[in-house]
Amino acid sequence: MRHVSVLAIPRALGSALTIPLEMLTAANDIARVYKQLDKICTLEIVTVGQLECRLTGNLNITCDKLISEVSKTDLIFIPAVWRNPRAALNAHPELVQWLDRQAQAGAILCAATTGAYFCAASGKLERAQATTHWRFFDEFEALFPDVDLQRKRFITYSNGIYCSGSVNAIRDIIVHLINDLYGDQIANEVAQHFMHELKDSHATELLQQSQEGSHHDERIIQIQEQLQSRFSEPTSMADIAYHFGMSVRTLNRRFKAATNKSPTEYLQSVRLGQAKGLLKDSNLNIAEIAHQVGYYDSSYFTELFTKAHGLNPKEYRRLVRNKLFRVNQGR
Structure with a gap:
């Protein structure tokens, strides 16, 4: 052992x-x-x-x-x-x-x-x-x-x-x-x-992990963690900037310098990543998944998802579940 x-x-x-x-x-x-x-x-x-x-x-x-x-x-x-x-x-x-x-x-x-x-x-x-x-x-x-x-x-x-x-x-x-x-x-x-x-x-x-994707700006790390933990909630970057004691302009500049993404782009990537997991592992419909990850307009969610992944949510669900089925068949 x-x-x-x-x-x-x-x-x-x-x-x-x-x-x-x-x-x-x-x-x-x-x-x-x-x-x-x-x-x-x-x-x-x-x-x-x-x-x-x-x-x-x-x-x-x-x-x-x-x-x-x-x-x-x-x-x-x-x-x-x-x-x-x-x-x-x-x-x-x-x-x-x-x-x-x-x-x-x-x-x-x-x-x-x-x-x-x-x-x-x-x-x-x-x-x-x-x-x-x-x-x-x-x-x-x-x-x-x-x-x-x-x-x-x-x-x-x-x-x-x-x-x-x-x-x-x-x-x-x-x-x-x-x-x-x-x-x-x-x-x-x-x-x-x-x-x-x-x-x-x-x-x-x-x-x-590339060196460009990592950073040690502790304030930005705290903001990333807040965006990760509250991704499903309505989010105002102005409120986040105020909460962390900086202007929106400073928030955007520091966040971009640290992560190569704007705060909005980062939040979107977190939400879409969560959506991928729900499409793979849950039976929620597309509108329910959109709501779960913070999008209240399922059409807008579908548009963002398709642009990011080259497949719409239904196509992505069909693809990953088909792969899982084949993997399980082979065991």
Whole structure:
């Protein structure tokens, strides 16, 4: 049985632990439902020093083991550390040594933002690509000049080490890893529960992200997340600009610079992406789907969908369902 270690470090962000724990627990549960018991992984929270660990926000957790008790593991999630990752790195040299030993034995490392400090300190990122939280770019580069820091990427992979530029980006990595560990069917189900947008291929989408499509403008990231979470609601860009303390002109300029799309174009792509999922997986009619994704004129929705995908919604539904039918026939 494969072993996964979710690392707890004092002052780590709780979400950097709970996201992999929740997603991999869901993958285990789905594997049990499908009676694919050979795919189930052992999940343990491991730590340094003592089993009681206090995270950011005064969140206390009781860990399963100390790292000194884990001689072999297959996958390690290293969390982001709040405010001063350099101090955390200096406080735990034994953690760096343990990561080095595990990586040499074949473990995959997955670092959320400043967790990359520990990977870099192990020497495993020398002349390899990595990323971290944008606030720490300069410090990280000064500390680890031999690491090829990717300032314009949210996700990197080199030498068996995944790094992410935001805690949220860790979800994409986890779904990719679940695809490898559990297969595409379970990865798709986990993605439906934990992610806004479903990817066509978890195995390839993750590592094909262009540098032009990634950015580290935190305010624009917050706006993107709001548009993703409220895509079905009537949206005024003037209201969004006011809420985030900028003019509409500044919003459009910064959004375009960060994403190569205007806010309106981005919202449209989110809505149409959601519509594709509903056309594939639901029996709602076209007008109902249009309403579900924020369009109250089904003719306008059909026009946008056709322009974006070269097929109208009915044609797209027929095509993807025919493909699914053929795939299922072949199993």
